[in-house]
Amino acid sequence: MTNGSILIGSGEATSDKSFVAFDPSKNEALESHYAEADATHVDKACALAKSASEVFSETSPEDRAQFLETCAKEIEAIGDILIETAMQETGLPRPRLEGERGRTCGQLRLFAQEVRQGYWLEATIDPAMPDRQPLPRPDLRRRNVAIGPVAVFGASNFPLAFSVAGGDTASAFAAGCPVVVKGHPAHPGTGELVARAIQKAVKQCALAEGVFSYLPGTSNDLGAALVSDPRIAAVGFTGSRAGGLALSRIAQQRHEPIPVYAEMSAVNPVVILPGALKGNAAGLAKGFATSLTMGAGQFCTNPGVVIAIAGAELDEFVDTAVGALGEIPAPVMLTSGINKAYCDGVQRLEAKDGIALAGRGTPAEGNACQSALFRTDAESFLKDDDLAAEVFGSSSVVVSCADESEMARVLEAMEGQLTVTIHMVEDDHDLAGKLVPILQEKAGRVLANGWPTGVEVCHAMVHGGPYPATTDSRTTSVGTLAMKRFLRPVCYQDLPDALLPDALKSDNPLSIPRRVDGTWG
Amino acid sequence: MTNGSILIGSGEATSDKSFVAFDPSKNEALESHYAEADATHVDKACALAKSASEVFSETSPEDRAQFLETCAKEIEAIGDILIETAMQETGLPRPRLEGERGRTCGQLRLFAQEVRQGYWLEATIDPAMPDRQPLPRPDLRRRNVAIGPVAVFGASNFPLAFSVAGGDTASAFAAGCPVVVKGHPAHPGTGELVARAIQKAVKQCALAEGVFSYLPGTSNDLGAALVSDPRIAAVGFTGSRAGGLALSRIAQQRHEPIPVYAEMSAVNPVVILPGALKGNAAGLAKGFATSLTMGAGQFCTNPGVVIAIAGAELDEFVDTAVGALGEIPAPVMLTSGINKAYCDGVQRLEAKDGIALAGRGTPAEGNACQSALFRTDAESFLKDDDLAAEVFGSSSVVVSCADESEMARVLEAMEGQLTVTIHMVEDDHDLAGKLVPILQEKAGRVLANGWPTGVEVCHAMVHGGPYPATTDSRTTSVGTLAMKRFLRPVCYQDLPDALLPDALKSDNPLSIPRRVDGTWG
Known part of the structure; x- marks a missing residue:
């Protein structure tokens, strides 16, 4: 069913040069040439x-x-x-x-x-309007x-x-x-x-x-x-x-x-508001660990940053998350190159000041991805852009903030994202109301009480966002x-009906919705 | 009512440096400093x-x-x-x-x-859809x-x-x-x-x-x-x-x-089909001369190129247009710089091979614009991009084509435009039908039997077009x-109603049209 050809129009073409694919599970070249x-x-x-x-x-x-x-x-x-x-x-x-x-x-x-x-x-x-005055x-x-x-x-x-x-x-x-x-x-x-x-x-x-x-x-x-x-x-x-x-x-x-x-890339910040964290730190941590490790974290919408207010609940969140990561099998990554970049990225974070490894997930062999969770504080995070850089794979950074205003400052300092997630309960609505305007300026999609991985294909979806998430x-x-x-728009002025495209002909042969004189019908 | 200030927010600001405006009619500096x-x-x-x-x-x-x-x-x-x-x-x-x-x-x-x-x-x-399977x-x-x-x-x-x-x-x-x-x-x-x-x-x-x-x-x-x-x-x-x-x-x-x-710029080609030219060469020439000289030709939609099939009718069109240009007063241009650029542009065309001056309009003094009409043939026009370059002001080039296919070739070679105009009568519809697809690829607006100057502000207008007409x-x-x-789109996922923007709240407080589950209502 395949022969390694280039497909041009209805035909096939070959080339002097060829390449092979790799099986990342076995870390070995496959036989077919392309x-x-x-x-x-x-x-x-x-x-x-x-x-x-x-x-x-x-x-x-x-x-x-x-x-x-x-x-x-x-x-x-x-x-x-x-x-x-x-x-x-x-x-x-x-x-x-x-x-x-x-x-x-x-x-x-x-x-x-x-x-x-x-x-x-x-x-x-x-x-x-032939009779309109003055023209x-x-x-x-x-x-x-x-x-x-x-x-x-x-x-x-x-x-x-x-x-x-x-x-x-x-x-x-x-x-x-x-x-x-x-x-x-x-x-x-x-x-x-x-x-x-x-x-x-x-x-x-x-x-x-x-x-x-x-x-x-x-x-x-x-x-x-x-x-x-x-x-x-x-x-x-x-x-x-x-x-x-x-x-x-x-x-x-x-x-x-x-x-x-x-x-291009995003770290998809997840903000956990105080009310949501209180009483449900462990539940959130488990959901987070599942989202972080899904597909070995190889999603544009992977949750690479978690932002919350420091305290015993956040400690519980981190501890539970680390525990959960240790119970999730380490899946193989797409390519050895991606795996190497992931390992390098985790190592770079480990070597940084102001950030500490909270824990690693299930140990990994070959091209598998051992997840990693880091902790830092807002001050360190704001000082060093590298801490907010994407590590493609199951790596995430938890940022502890002193208070609500520091949380807002961290969010305001983030670059453009595909998604921003906010966890809240009813008691958090006042604070959430203040943060949503910041969040929507940063991202194409604002989610509540969920996880950013999983992108629905529908009419209302926006999988995009301010630079550098996209161009x-x-x-x-x-x-x-x-x-x-x-698509680009084209305007036709006084074109005879016979020459107009069907979409614009007077009797509307396509039976499509049209805006006539300002009103959609 | 003015004092030459910079206006920043609700305040005024001044500067060490200032400049003056010019009266282009008198070609002298005005008194006020800005x-x-x-x-x-x-x-x-x-x-x-x-x-x-x-x-x-x-x-x-x-x-x-x-x-x-x-x-x-x-x-x-x-x-x-x-x-x-x-x-x-x-x-x-x-x-x-x-x-x-x-x-x-x-x-x-x-x-x-x-x-x-x-x-x-x-x-x-x-x-x-909480019950949807599998998710x-x-x-x-x-x-x-x-x-x-x-x-x-x-x-x-x-x-x-x-x-x-x-x-x-x-x-x-x-x-x-x-x-x-x-x-x-x-x-x-x-x-x-x-x-x-x-x-x-x-x-x-x-x-x-x-x-x-x-x-x-x-x-x-x-x-x-x-x-x-x-x-x-x-x-x-x-x-x-x-x-x-x-x-x-x-x-x-x-x-x-x-x-x-x-x-940025455009020459807004006007295509005159054989049927339209036959019998109405003089009428079209007069309309063209009016459009070309309106506002001293200082419009983005000024008709800078006319394309038609060579013959006695096209000669009549050119002769009548030159005659009409001689009867239209030469209006002053916006600035002496624009006037100088116009004069230089006309001179450059005069010095070119393969193009000839058909005639100039009413002689102009000071910063006024003496209109200019040139003639060239399709072959010369296709060989030299400079002949299709915009001369901002009342200058236009008539391109004679040997036949319909040469006309199509000239159009295909044009760069992106704001407008393309086509003059036709019923007999021309077959040919027009073949050309419209080329025209709409070249421009944001395709006009029939009119002139490109005059841009209606309405819902259907497109004042834009492929590069380099616009970016x-x-x-x-x-x-x-x-x-x-x-504008940019933002998607909100599972956000509580109280936190949604009014445009998206469940009871539609703005009473705006919305697309719900695929259908606009």
Whole structure:
């Protein structure tokens, strides 16, 4: 079902260079070889994408929805080999990958529904006023159109939901944009299986072949060539801060700069208010330990910082959390590189002044992740930005504050985040009311009495946030709003009805909701 | 009514340095001196803006709408001195400035109405599903919030509608963002009058004084300091490509990069299809000459390129246009610098190969603009990008194409534009149908059978377009959609009702339209 090819449009391509994947559980190379795509492949894929762009963008909502649903169907049709391949390449357990496959296909189907509903077109009509004084008003109609071919960079930590057919690809397709995926080298077999499923869906739906291409590869040059290509109109990326910023710089230096939607890093502070901590320190600690160690902490929304007021309850929270961490098995991390970076990060924190190790979790071998919990005080935390830096994996820092105002100062000093969580009971509402305005300035999602891991794919979701959590706080990479990243508005003035796009024709042939003279109907 | 002060919050400030304005009609300096703002003033204004940001962003839609309306009322209350001052500083005639004042106040009132309607909040609720399998869904609610303090750079060519209280300021206020205006040095008296009107409105509405500050000045350093200030969250700019790109670079190099919405330049191609040209060459030529010379051609939407198929009708169009230009008085330009740049631009085109002067308009003295019409053929036009470069003022280039396919090639080669216009009759619809997809890829607004000058302020307007017309094709700087530039989404998960913002509380106290479980109601 895979042969290690590069997939360009409906065809396959090979390359002089190849690479292999690793099994992180066994810490050994896998047998299959995968072709390493280069600038020549980028050129061909982008030329095809551009040639498909106009026709694909004007496919009807129904046709596009069916394409998204066909992608989901074809991914499901891959069968268990997809799960087995992903398990081998990522070390993630079967239930997690089965769940992720469900989410990936559910996400494609949600976008299909969203495309059909038609709100995303923002069809807006200001009818002509020929008799208006002193000047008549022309007929003005606006809709959203696809921005053009999108480059998608698969993430390592969600080999399905944020990779080849993940949220970026699904939302770009939904918007009517061809996609060129730069496959993540950590799961090339998984990537190729999914890419072939999309290739089939393109063919089944009789779409132009340039709608999708897949370029596996290990080099930064490949990514740079893709973002530099003048036919690429936008970039979706999930990964490290260094990677996201590098792509942003390349995009800015193009003759025509383009938007890069990079979802980069966050420590997702969890604030525990006094009332919540009192009486439930142990319960919260157990919930926290579960959230911290889920997926070996390899989530963008992993709770890397806990903020609370010092005292016996906080001590109990820390002690219980350390105890719980010791009872949770140490899961294998995605790659040896990620594991090494995690170990280095924990070591760096251990060597720092003003911070102390509270405890480590279950000892780990090979590429497994031994969780780590640190304690510091607000003063030390505020003095040293490194203590608030993300350590990708199950590492977290508990910050003890002297009082409420110090807690607020710590929050105000935080950089942009994907999420901020606040634990509270009724008695905490006054304090929470003061903190929520700070929290919403720092993050794309504010949660109460839960844990940040687990991101619902729905209409109200914002998986985004102020820099440096992402490069564009005005957007989300999860949920139906993610489509907006790949759309731009166009206004048509006095265009004859026959030449207007269906979304704006007078008799509304798509039967979509439209805003006419200021009112949505 | 003016004393040349810098206005910071509710106060006035002075400076060691000052500058004077010029009367472009008389080409002489005016008497009044205006304080030159510097980095110290930027720091104070931004600190105040930041301190006002949270409270202003949470004012109710009704309060914010009343503030916008009060701004309009206070600008009208300035009286005729505003028109007289602007006439003296810009050389623009009274009716134009009276119209522009009407548009400026109308725009503030339209945003007031938009804020009240509440669509801009995009309030979206996905209710909890506690019994969902395998995992319950939490309660998720999303709304838009203000992005933070906005820096606005006034434009020279619209001393009211794109300056101190222009579209950028109105849309930022509407979104709930404090504004720091960098006043344009070409109309400092006009700027101060309007700034004082806004200062009064802030006071009357009992808003935090940091909601508005006004920094007049002539130096690039002032603008750079403003865009570099860490408290500024976004920038609105209308002006030259060099200016817009310089501000974008500064914004990208900040520790925290921010969006710059720069509306920079365009030549707004006008395509005349064969049927439209046949029989109406002279009528179109007269309409074109009027559009080209309106406001001395100092519009972002000035028709700087005309594309048609060669032949006797096109010769008639050019001859009639040259004749019409000779009958239209030569209006004074905004500044001697703009006039010099215009004269240099026309000279550069005259010296080029492959392009010929078809004729000049009414001879001009001083800073007046003698219009210029050039002719070239498609081949020459495609070979030399300089022929498609904007000459700010009443200069335009007619491009003769051999046939329809050459016409399409010329259009495909154009860079991003604010507008593209197409003249057609019924017989042209087939050809127009083939061209519209190219046109909408090139521009934010596609017009039929009209002229691009004149931008309606309404819901459907897009005054934007692909780079280099603007730095962000996903946005508009005119019309209610302009608010979106200054908003970002925030999601609230399981937040108790008492702590939710009014827009998302369960009983909908703002009575705004909301999307609940996927459906708008």
